[in-house]
Amino acid sequence: MTPAKLAATVLTAARAVFTARGLDLSVLPASITVERPRNPEHGDYASNLAMQVAKRAGLNNPRELATALAEELGRAPGVKSVEIAGPGFLNIRLDAAAAGSLARLVVQAGREYGRSEQLAGQRVNLEFVSANPTGPIHLGHTRWAAVGDSLHRILAAAGAEVTSEHYINDAGAQVERFGRSLMAAATGEPAPEDGYGGEYVAEIAQRIVAADPEILSLPADEALLSFRDQGYLMMLQEMRESLERFGVHFDVWFSERTLHDGGAVEHALDELRKQGHIYESEGAIWLRTTDFTDDKDRVLIRSNGEKTYFAADAAYYINKRERGFDRCIYMLGADHHGYVGRLKAIAACAGDDPDVNIEILIGQLVNLLRGGVPVRLSKRAGNIITLDELVEAVGVDAARYSLARSSTDSTLTLDIEEITRKSSDNPVFYVQYAHARISSLLRNAAELGIGRGDDFDAALLSHERENDLLKTLGDFPAVVATAAELREPHRIARYLEEQVANNYHRFYDACRVLPQGDEAATDLTRARLWLVEATRVVLANGLELLGVSAPERM
RNA sequence: GCGCCCGUAGCUCAGCGGAUAGAGCAACAGACUUCUAAUCUGAAGGUCGCAGGUUCGAAUCCUGCCGGGCGCGCCA
Numbered sequence: 368m369t370p371a372k373l374a375a376t377v378l379t380a381a382r383a384v385f386t387a388r389g390l391d392l393s394v395l396p397a398s399i400t401v402e403r404p405r406n407p408e409h410g411d412y413a414s415n416l417a418m419q420v421a422k423r424a425g426l427n428n429p430r431e432l433a434t435a436l437a438e439e440l441g442r443a444p445g446v447k448s449v450e451i452a453g454p455g456f457l458n459i460r461l462d463a464a465a466a467g468s469l470a471r472l473v474v475q476a477g478r479e480y481g482r483s484e485q486l487a488g489q490r491v492n493l494e495f496v497s498a499n500p501t502g503p504i505h506l507g508h509t510r511w512a513a514v515g516d517s518l519h520r521i522l523a524a525a526g527a528e529v530t531s532e533h534y535i536n537d538a539g540a541q542v543e544r545f546g547r548s549l550m551a552a553a554t555g556e557p558a559p560e561d562g563y564g565g566e567y568v569a570e571i572a573q574r575i576v577a578a579d580p581e582i583l584s585l586p587a588d589e590a591l592l593s594f595r596d597q598g599y600l601m602m603l604q605e606m607r608e609s610l611e612r613f614g615v616h617f618d619v620w621f622s623e624r625t626l627h628d629g630g631a632v633e634h635a636l637d638e639l640r641k642q643g644h645i646y647e648s649e650g651a652i653w654l655r656t657t658d659f660t661d662d663k664d665r666v667l668i669r670s671n672g673e674k675t676y677f678a679a680d681a682a683y684y685i686n687k688r689e690r691g692f693d694r695c696i697y698m699l700g701a702d703h704h705g706y707v708g709r710l711k712a713i714a715a716c717a718g719d720d721p722d723v724n725i726e727i728l729i730g731q732l733v734n735l736l737r738g739g740v741p742v743r744l745s746k747r748a749g750n751i752i753t754l755d756e757l758v759e760a761v762g763v764d765a766a767r768y769s770l771a772r773s774s775t776d777s778t779l780t781l782d783i784e785e786i787t788r789k790s791s792d793n794p795v796f797y798v799q800y801a802h803a804r805i806s807s808l809l810r811n812a813a814e815l816g817i818g819r820g821d822d823f824d825a826a827l828l829s830h831e832r833e834n835d836l837l838k839t840l841g842d843f844p845a846v847v848a849t850a851a852e853l854r855e856p857h858r859i860a861r862y863l864e865e866q867v868a869n870n871y872h873r874f875y876d877a878c879r880v881l882p883q884g885d886e887a888a889t890d891l892t893r894a895r896l897w898l899v900e901a902t903r904v905v906l907a908n909g910l911e912l913l914g915v916s917a918p919e920r921m
Numbered sequence: 922g923c924g925c926c927c928g929u930a931g932c933u934c935a936g937c938g939g940a941u942a943g944a945g946c947a948a949c950a951g952a953c954u955u956c957u958a959a960u961c962u963g964a965a966g967g968u969c970g971c972a973g974g975u976u977c978g979a980a981u982c983c984u985g986c987c988g989g990g991c992g993c994g995c996c997a
Contacts, residue, residue: 406940415939418977429977453940454977499997540997651995662924662993669995676997704925705992731926732991773934776926778990780933785946792959794945800959808956815956853937861935865944876952876961883955921959 368445368465369472370412370841374401376446377414377457380439384432385424394423400845401459403838407831410450410458411466411838417455429455466837467825467894473840473901474819481847481908486527492692493519496610496617497534500599501545501563504609504754507700510733510779512754513770513914515698516615517856520912525851530692533617534683537599538624539676545602546595549575553583553594571598609754613763614914626682632674635682636667644716654681656712660721665709680706681713688719696726696854701778704729728854730775736782752783761786761793764915768795771913772860794864798906799918801868804875805903806919812881812896817888819896827894832874836898839866843905847912856913863909871902 378399385392396419401412417433426432430451437449437457445465450458473480495515498508519531536542548562552572558564575597576582582593603620610617626632636652639645644655650670654677657664667678687695695714699706707727714725735742735752742752757766760783769786772794773779786793812818828837842862850858880895882888907917 402939404940405943409940413939418939422977456940536997544997649995653995666995671995673995675995701926701991703992707925729925729991734990777934778927782933785933792946796959797945800957804957804960811956849937855937857935858937861944865935869944872960873962875956879956881956921957 368461369469370401370403370845373412373445373459373461374399374414376443377401377416377436377440377459380436380443381416381420384435384439388435390424390426394420396420403842404458409452409456410448410460411834412459412461414457414459415455417457421455433457462826463829463834464824464826466834467823467828467898469837469841470828470894470897470901471822471825473904474897477904478908480904481843481912482524482526483844483848484526485848486522486525486851489527489694490692491522491527491529491694491696492532492687492690493522493529493696493698494532494534495698496615497536498606499536499541500603500606501541502565502602503567504606506733506735506752506754506757506781509613509754509757509766510770510775511698511700511730512610512613512615513767514730514775514856517767517771517859517913518698518854520914521847521851521856521859522854524847524912527851530618531616532619532621535603535620535622535624537603537622538627538679542595542599545598546591549594549598550591571601574601613754613758614767621683623679623683626679626686627674631686632678632682635678635685638685639667639681639716642716642718654713654716656709656716659712659715661708661712665712677709680710681717684710684713684725685717688717688724693724694726695724696728698728698730701729701731726854728775731778733770734778734780736780737784742783764799765793765795767913768798768860768915769793771856772864774855774857794860795915796921798860798863798868798910799916800921801871802903802906802910802917803919803921805871805899805906808880808899809896809903810919815881815888817881817892817896819893819900823894823897824890825894827891828898830874830878832870832877833895833898836870836874836902839870840901840905842866843909850912859909859912863906863913867902867905867909871906874898 378395381395382392385395399414399416401414404410404413417436418429421427421429421432424432433451433455437451440446440457440459441449445462447460447462449460452458493515495511496504496508498504504512515531519529522529544559544562547559548564548568549572551558551562552569553576558568572594575594579593579597582590585593607620636645639654644658645667646653646655651666652668653664654667655664665677666675667681668674684695697710707729710727711721711725714721719725761769765786769781770779828834846858846862850856878895880892880899882892910917
């Protein structure tokens with residue numbers, strides 16, 4: 368019996384009670400969920416339905432309605448008992464067999480367990496990282512890389528059709544500065560005032576000169592363009608490789624230049640003009656974003672004829688919509704939260720619904736300490752911690768996990784010394800260890816020639832630890848669905864460490880699975896092997912959603 | 922000044938209106954001749970920033986205040 372099935376059973380019971388009493392069926396919700404009480408005395412599951420609907424059904428005593436519900440629900444198959452508590456909670460206990468049968472469902476579903484069709488039919492464009500190709504991926508981007516890629520996996524698991532996308536700012540002042548910085552480095556001059564100064568600049572410059580020695584004898588303006596274009600392409604290639612090593616995949620790398628070169632900006636201006644939100648003032652072309660959710664209007668074409676970055680943003684959004692995405696999700700750092708209003712306004716000015724077609728997730732920044740001392744991040748000063756350095760220090764799994772396990776609403780503080788020195792204390796190992804322990808147990812079972820067979824007696828899984836573990840495994844689909852709906856990958860990590868791994872380790876401590884010495888395997892052995900395999904499935908599926916490996920040995 | 926985010930155990934953080942607010946780390950006391958002790962058990966640790974409000978019920982929702990982070994260009 369899954370929680371979803373039980374919830375449906377509760378609702379069916381409620382409909383029966385309402386019908387029998389001539390109450391208004393329309394006050395019942397279309398669907399409900401059951402809760403998992405923290406206190407075991409409150410049963411396996413609990414429902415607050417009676418309290419929620421009593422008043423609207425014209426009843427002033429929720430407990431009285433709860434009593435009728437309890438009586439009806441108590442007759443449902445798989446339900447062992449229903450008690451009424453407090454102001455009208457229904458505390459529900461399941462038969463051991465009904466609870467234990469969940470292990471069968473999980474094992475049979477395998478890699479599919481946790482997936483749903485909740486977001487089926489949604490075409491989602493998920494843009495994240497979008498780092499300037501003027502330097503390595505640094506720690507600030509790395510949080511979005513981990514969280515964004517995980518969100519990609521979670522949304523897909525919830526049935527959405529998702530395209531992950533990385534925008535390349537290859538058309539603007541930043542790449543120009545990068546080009547000048549490269550050329551200066553190649554010719555032994557100091558970095559320009561507004562340029563980039565890290566060691567990597569000199570290194571890229573050397574590689575360009577090595578690959579293309581003629582570059583230094585070109586006229587200065589041609590050499591500059593060549594440094595710029597070769598340089599950002601090299602940088603881009605490094606970014607891709609770093610991200611792929613990190614397990615982060617982008618379906619599309621979208622070049623800003625192609626917007627300009629392909630006439631997409633002009634096209635966007637036409638579209639916005641059609642919607643009536645464009646005007647001219649002081650020689651510039653403006654978008655009247657204040658018609659919607661912006662605090663000031665924005666310039667699209669400057670009085671000197673240059674297109675603004677904002678114009679490209681608008682063109683990019685319209686381009687996404689024309690490619691068929693009905694939900695455009697942007698993941699931005701808190702240092703860009705000022706863009707929310709204007710991006711929403713672009714959607715509104717284009718005639719879209721800013722509450723549906725565009726969604727902007729703002730994540731707080733990462734603070735970096737080294738031995739308790741703040742490390743300031745500055746790409747231009749070259750004082751940066753890169754994605755590659757973090758991975759080298761702690762590994763992909765620990766890096767991804769520690770970045771993805773906290774809500775992006777919270778500023779994250781990482782101490783380089785701590786995650787390097789204490790890496791064995793990282794919670795990711797707690798989760799991975801549970802998976803490795805299971806894998807080892809299953810290997811031992813195979814060596815002993817003990818299989819779990821085609822089926823098992825679910826009623827044998829009646830130990831308190833088994834019951835806790837079963838209920839935890841039953842929560843997984845709802846956890847994935849919630850993580851998808853709220854765009855919060857950290858829920859997966861918290862569930863895995865605080866629920867699944869924790870309950871498995873406790874079960875393992877209390878319940879012997881394999882026979883000892885000369886003992887023979889029993890029906891209980893086989894039932895527990897089903898439960899163990901079901902746990903392995905949930906751990907593996909959950910870790911997959913985080914892009915973290917599920918090791919068979921540690 | 923205006924806007925967004927945060928404020929929960931010594932530290933790092935969970936807790937999409939539900940019952941006695943949790944985990945990890947740190948610190949204390951225990952458990953390994955048996956399926957991996959990277960584990961488990963026990964004890965300890967709290968004015969959920971403050972004050973009102975909504976509700977049968979608020980850490981959670983609303984308002985105000987205090988404290989911290991970030992942002993408010995015809996920059997990119």
